[in-house]
Amino acid sequence: MATKQTGRPHVSVVIPTLNEAPNMNELLLGIKKQLGGQNHEIIVVDGGSRDGTVKIARRFGARIFYDNNGKGAALIKGLHAARGEILVSMDADLSHRPDEMKLLVDGIEIGYDLCMGSRFIAGGGTDDMPLTRVIGNKFFVWLVNALFGANYSDLCYGYRSFRKQALHRMRLEEHGFGIETEISIKAIKSGLKVMEVPSREKKRAAGEAKLRTFKDGYAILETILKNIA
Numbered sequence: 001m002a003t004k005q006t007g008r009p010h011v012s013v014v015i016p017t018l019n020e021a022p023n024m025n026e027l028l029l030g031i032k033k034q035l036g037g038q039n040h041e042i043i044v045v046d047g048g049s050r051d052g053t054v055k056i057a058r059r060f061g062a063r064i065f066y067d068n069n070g071k072g073a074a075l076i077k078g079l080h081a082a083r084g085e086i087l088v089s090m091d092a093d094l095s096h097r098p099d100e101m102k103l104l105v106d107g108i109e110i111g112y113d114l115c116m117g118s119r120f121i122a123g124g125g126t127d128d129m130p131l132t133r134v135i136g137n138k139f140f141v142w143l144v145n146a147l148f149g150a151n152y153s154d155l156c157y158g159y160r161s162f163r164k165q166a167l168h169r170m171r172l173e174e175h176g177f178g179i180e181t182e183i184s185i186k187a188i189k190s191g192l193k194v195m196e197v198p199s200r201e202k203k204r205a206a207g208e209a210k211l212r213t214f215k216d217g218y219a220i221l222e223t224i225l226k227n228i229a
């Protein structure tokens with residue numbers, strides 16, 4: 001299943017995982033189908049799964065890293081380990097559709113530093129957001145736009161692409177679910193060229209959600225306040 005590739009990858013897909021075994025085959029097959037034609041790598045940063053997640057990732061030739069400090073810490077580790085020119089961040093629970101990846105990759109190729117999937121622009125959508133999260137996300141979008149002079153339509157969504165050189169300018173440090181918010185804010189503060197592209201989020205396919213709406217919502221608020229200075 002693993003294909004040997006030589007030379008620097010064009011695209012690196014970075015996936016934080018925590019007990020996602022039932023989703024891994026379909027996810028990795030989908031990514032391979034999209035990127036099979038070009039030099040790429042898949043990086044899985046696992047938080048200590050006990051269900052065989054890593055074993056499946058290995059079968060697909062993914063580079064494996066370990067980090068048990070939270071989703072954000074895992075993502076940062078994976079992004080910095082990536083060797084590609086274009087980095088794509090993606091969840092493992094099949095919420096993010098591999099067939100939308102081309103849009104994210106194209107965005108960097110045409111000159112943007114950061115492309116962010118948005119569920120709230122024409123062509124986007126979500127099957128995975130209870131009302132509390134819709135309200136929380138809307139409030140945080142409004143707050144970030146007001147405080148940082150941004151024009152975002154979405155915030156707490158992890159399907160994104162980055163130009164590798166631009167990544168270093170953000171100096172990311174959020175360990176938890178505040179990571180997407182930190183990226184959105186630091187992109188503005190670092191003067192990155194940012195674009196939103198539509199994304200249709202699916203419901204988590206199998207396994208347990210790790211995000212806790214109120215606890216992690218509070219962490220997102222803390223991330224916003226911390227970055228005002």
Ligand SMILES: Nc1nc2c(ncn2[C@@H]2O[C@H](COP(=O)(O)OP(=O)(O)OP(=O)(O)O)[C@@H](O)[C@H]2O)c(=O)[nH]1
Nearest residue numbers: 016017018046047070071074091092204209210211
């Ligand atoms: N390495 C690592 N990965 C994590 C951790 N927590 C979550 N993840 C992964 O991060 C991704 C997003 O987590 P989810 O639980 O799907 O969070 P969410 O999409 O905001 O929440 P749901 O909509 O309820 O699924 C998934 O691929 C998880 O496996 C963690 O502590 N460490």
Ligand SMILES: [Mg+2]
Nearest residue numbers: 091093095204
């Ligand atoms: Mg999810």
